[in-house]
Amino acid sequence: MAKPRMSSIDGKLAQEFAVPAHVEEIKEKMAAFAGHHAAAGRRVVLITSGGTKVPLESRTVRFLDNFSSGRRGASSAEYFMDSGYAVIFLHRHRSLYPYTRMFSNINMLDALKFSGGASSNSGEVVVNQQVLPDIARALRRYQEVKEGKLLLPIEFSTLSEYLHLLKAAAQALSAIGSKAMFYLAAAVSDFYIPASEMPEHKIQSSNGPLQLSMNMVPKILSPLVKDWAPRAFVISFKLETDPTILLDKARRALDAYRHQAVVANVLDSRRGYVVVVTPETQAELIISDEDVKNDVEIEERIVSNLTSAHNKFITQQGG
Template sequence: MEDSGFPLSPTVAFATNRMATEFAIPSQVESAATKMSEFVQFHSSAGRRVVLVTSGGTKVPLESKTVRFLDNFSSGRRGACSAEYFLASGYAVIFLHRHRSLYPFVRKYAGVNLLDALQTTSEEGSVTVRVEVDQKALPNIIHVLHCYQAVKKDRLLLSVEFNTLSEYLHLLKAAAQTLSPLGSKAMFYLAAAVSDFYIPASEMPEHKIQSSNGPLQITMKMVPKMLSPLVKEWAPQAFVISFKLETDPSIVVDRARKALDTYRHQVVVANVLDTRRGCVVIVTKESQTELVLSDEEILKEVEIEEKIVCNLSAAHSNFIEEQRIMTEQ
């Protein structure tokens, strides 16, 4: 990204300096950045909006030659599910996700033993073997397969994987700088469960920590908040959504508003651990909108992510129009 000519704020400078000095750039970042750039250019030429969906949890190693690590567990369900609805809404999607977390379309059959859902048949004397699918084991598989094939044909979904916190942070930065030229047509949907603590590479033991040394005591540092440089430096014109998960429903909206005040982005999706599958609050600077699944919708297996994406797509359209009017004044 080109230098704007203005000094970075202390918060942004602190975060970017920590990232540069304490998180080594992983080997796959350069090739991933190239793929993302080609993807964005392809869809930009078609005038299509592009959303970066982050999904899954990050891993923090405790040793340089990693045997032990701390993990932020997340199945990646919300991110994978939301990516499908963004695709259905006309977006191209960069899906930045944890390796082996849930994936769009495939996530519908998580836990299914594929071999149990397939049968082979052949006619006597024929060398041709026919594979048949048990549609009870894979419900709606024909519709899901058609949707996936259409997305693949139009190159609408780009998968980028991470494992560690360092990989996630550098890939997020690369994605943001790639999307920045799209201006207001770029969206960030930051649903990944990012670690809050880490051990700097300079303070990490090289080899496996030995249990024979006795009880383990670890001192960890706070992970710098990358929302500030994303909003203020990497992609300052983009439409940015973060998530706030709490266990106490009485504080979740206040915490969401505090995040908006701190980072100056557009939306926080606030949710409570026990009810997150059926209720969220979309919080902006001007409003808060509760999205709830009705009993009828639950019976019909409607997903809350469908409502979230519908709301945010409309908000993004309004944001794009507002930015257009501002640039013309």
């Protein structure tokens, strides 16, 4: 078998971004997971979720971050598994997680009590289901997922970790061809400071106002599509604050990287309206007020749209 072509970004990753410990071990684990499920006739989706941290010092005290909580990635993972996919969940450390995401704003101690009542300090601890509505349903589904080994969680924190783990995941899933999907929902920084230019110690405020010069992060979508997993079905996300430029930027991304779809959304309306853009189509997905009352989420519509598109893609690729 021919070795994958080495791109210029491969060299840049090796030179400027520290390789996480055990990345090869994680890559083997992902490859085994994908191979097992593909052999069972199941498709595999790699979901990236949460934001990337960009250190400003080698011994990091300060860093640049973004607001992403990982909500879209975590909820999408649930809907993909409901649709028959196995999920590799490449997520930011402490970002939202499938099945626990809906309880993230609840103080867990308020949801627990002793079976003997408030005055008891012994006996079994039980769940107050009034505080944690739907906990039984979430627990039941999570246990089904665990028993089926449908979810493989992989954590990242920094931009460097994310880039190397995404490359490893792409190479691991390359072997299953068109049965692999990449759902790149993570909020990835556009800028970074190379390790060679980063101060070792904490930047001192006594030195006066801080001026930073940051490099552009390599566009990793290009080698992923062309070199690392060329037969996979790849979806990127485009978030803007200016709706007038959104669709044009989505189209330009498809032209530049030749992947299969862009999920385009505007910051203020992202939970109720997105546009799935492909080279041939443009589908508006909307959550109405009635949908909200019935607990319908936009991610359910996104996943439904993309699984249908993946079906067609696999047929076109010959299975």
